[in-house]
Each structure stands twice: as C-alpha cells, then as structure tokens.
Amino acid sequence: MTPTVSASGLSLRYGGTRALDDVSLRLSGGVTGLLGPNGAGKTTLLRVLATALPADRGAFTVLGHDPGTARGRQEVRRRLGYLPQTPGFHPDFTAFEFVDYVAILKEMTDRAARHREVRRVLDEVGLADVRGKRIRKLSGGMRQRVALGAALVGDPGFLVLDEPTVGLDPEQRMRFREFIAGAGEGRTVLLSTHQTEDVAMLCHRVLVMAGGRVRFEGTPAELTARAAGHVWSSTERDPGAKAGWRTGTGSFRNVGDPPAGADLLEPTLEDGYLLTLEGAGAEVAA
C-alpha cells in the first residue's frame, strides 16, 4: 500500500538551531501520535508536512505528490486538513461564517455546495446547534471543534492536528478524542500532543521526537514495552532512578535501571516515553 506520507532525510535550520535533523518517516491510514517535549521540532515537522514550510534538505511526498514543486504543493493542499497549534479566528464571525471562510480558501466557490459542506462538517464535530453563534461566545472546547470542522472541509485525505487538546478540561478532551477517532476512519491523521493518554487511547502508531530527530517510531505497545523491567516501586525515592514520584498510595514509582530485587511494576506508555527521552538526552549530550 502506498503510504500517505513518505519522507527521508528532512532537515531544516533556523539560524543556529537545527529544528529538523535528518527526519525520515512513513505514515499510512489511521491516527499516528507525535510526542516530544517543547522545542523538539514537532510543530516544524507538521508545518513542513502541511506544505507551509520548505525543508532545507531531504525529500518527501504527501498523497503521492511532491510538495517541493508549486503544482505538487497545490495538489497536496487540495486534500489536506490542518489544525494549527493556536488556531486564530475572526472574533466577529459565527462558527458557520468561519468555516465558510475557510471553505472559500479551499476553492469552494459554489455557494450552495459550500454551505452544504459547512453544515456537514459542523454536524460532524457536534456544533450544528451553535453554528449561528459568534465564536467569541463559544467555550475553548467548542472553538477547537470549530477549527477541527474547518480542517475537515473538503473531506481531506491527510489531517494534521497540532496539539488540539491543549487547554481543554477532561470532559472536553474526551469529547475531542471521539471526534479525532472518527476523523481517523478512512484517512491519515497526524496528531501532535503532549498528552500520552491521547496517544494511548487514539493512536495505532507513535513517533517520539527530541532535538529535531525522530527517536522512536512504532506502536504504542512497543513504546510501552521499552519500559518493561524499568519501572519499580519503593518506599523512598530511589536515588538511582531517572525519574521518581510519590503516588497516591504513598509509595514511590521509579523509572530507570532498577536495583536487584526491586518490586517491578507494569509500565505505561508514559514510562516508555520518558525512557526514550532520557536516551535521546544522553545521545544529544554525547
């Protein structure tokens, strides 16, 4: 099967900062999570894959087109949905007007067809009842859903979501996950997030970035398995642990290289992520 995104050796520098360093990846249908600390290069990678930024080096195709050419970029954009990290809105627009505006930018010039599409996507993200409401009067979660609706206009084959659940309360986040899971059916979704729970619950693949490089690519189960045998419980914080914290039960949960005879615990995706970052940090420092 042809992957939706195929990239090799992508690099991009800003001044003295290497934002992307020899990134290679392949993305196919379903939701892929992109984890990494601040400054890891996640947003830069998303902008490159979304054709907003050109890479300095490397080659990649999206939906079979080369975004390095003007024609290829145009073709990709016709089938791309993009939700930026901090989507901006014209505050006086209603939800309908905003999505309608984005639909025009997506070359939907026929008014009746465009309005049908706006109604469809607002219905899909559960905002049919508030489509006539001004965006400034909507909650943060609803605004994110308006932006997701705008990204879904035209039924894109590749959907890029940059930290869509930031700032949402647990109930809103859970609701948003439902929409992302729905959006991932029949298309490729790349979801950048700081929330390991989002990845555990939504994604069939996960990438971990640090220092502009991809440090891990695999399934969430494989990332979790990296921490197998590296998580243990103790009554005091283990000074040899790379990370450790007191849990609600009063005992300490430690991550790292356990001492002999340690009381090993079942690892989580977050443990695997932390250990991957620790390894990346050591590698970067070296």
Place this chain on the structure above:
Amino acid sequence: MSWHVPEEDLRAYARGELAAPALWSADAHLGACARCRGALGEVSDPVALDAGWERLDAELDAPRTGVLESLIVRLGVPGHTARLLAAAPVLRRSWLGAVVAVLLLSVGAGHLVRGGESPTLFLALAPLLPLAGVALSYGPALDPTYEMAVVAPMHGFRLLMIRTVAVLGVVLGLNGLATLALPAYGLRALAWLLPALALTATGLALTPRLGPVLAPSLVGGAWVAVLVLADVLRAGAHAPLAPYTAAGQGVAAAVAALAAGLLFLLRDRFDLFQGRAA
C-alpha cells in the same frame, strides 16, 4: 407588505437559477410572506418545489451578509471574493475610523498652517496609510487565520492581492476625499498618490525577504527619513519638499513600477509561511 417577489424571479427561483443579490432578497422575503410562497407553489413543479424548500431551509440557516459585503456584491464582485474581502480586519469600522481621524487631523493642520506651498503634514501621512493598511491585512502576527490560509489551496499571492486592492481602494478613496478638502492647493494636494503606491509596492516586495512586520516598518521609516532629509536640503521655507516636485514624483513612479515587478517575480513566496517556526 408592499413589495413581493416578481413572478419572473419566482420562476427563476423555482428552477434554481435566480442569482444573488436577487436570490437573497427572494430568500428573505419568502421566509416571511405566505402570498409569495403560495405563488411559488403555482409556478413550480412538485419536485423542484421540494428542492426549493430545502434550499430555503439552508438559506435561512446561512449567515447574513453585512453591509460592506452586500455593497461589494452589488458592485459585481463574486460572493466568495466579497466574503474574503469582508474578512480583512483592516476593512472593519475601528480601523477605518482611525484612518478617517488621521486624515481629518492632517487636513485640519493643512488649513491651520496656511501660507506654505503645500500641506506638508497631509502629504507626509497620506502615503503611510495604505502602507499600514496593507501590512495590517496580512501575516502571522496580524491575520488570525494566516496559518490556515497559507496551507489552503488558494494562492497566498491571490489572497494578498485581493486584500491589497480592497485596502488601496478604500484608503486611496478616503485620501482622495481628504484632498478635496484642500482645494486651495489644487493638484499639488494629490502629490501623495505616487509615493503611496511606491511605499505600498515596496513594502510588499520586501515582505518575502524581511517578513510582514519588518518590511513595511522599514519602508515607513525610510519614507520619514527621506522627508526629514528633503526638509534639510530644500531651497527655501516655501519650496516644496523633493518628493513632491516633478522629479520626486518621477522617482516615486519608477520605484512603484520596479517594486511591482519584483513583487510579481516573488509571488510564489507568498504561498509559504512568512513567520518564524516553533
């Protein structure tokens, strides 16, 4: 209700062929007028009528167009282009109010400080207004939807030009009205026009290289520096500043043409993100 939808329009509406703005009038009226709805039933076949009601339902749900947008459509601009124009932040009342206030102040100053050969303050400020207007309508710092727009299939340059033409149309129109308020200076009061075009085109042409904030800021600063230098070098207190002489106007025209050419050559650069990546 004194007005009703003409029968010819009702037939076109039933066939789905009635175009805006008559379509909008018919939609709004049919929602409130039982008589016209009855007449529509008489001129329609049942299948087409159902489709019409479905369309009417969608129309009642759709956003109402504002005054500016309706005006633009009535001028013959397609509805989707009018919507893009109406979304430009600089065409909103607050910004236009600021432009009018600046112009009133500068024209007022022109009347108060009579005795000079030209309304210097007005001529100095008028070219900066379209430069600022165009700059404020584009870029990641000032356009809230910039990042979504830059990855949309519509060319960034086309969107930029649509907004530029709209801003220039409005601001140059206001500048023109302000010029009429200075009749004593005759055609000399129009000496802002070519510098305005030169500054706006240069600001846009430098944007791909310097960014949408720095480029117009530098161009505006350079304009002020040129005026200060011209003031130092001018022959006498009543002589016009160099940019407002025939030679200065020629230079402004040449700069405008060169910058427009450069802008056209760089048009594809507006399809890419102009800000700093995270």
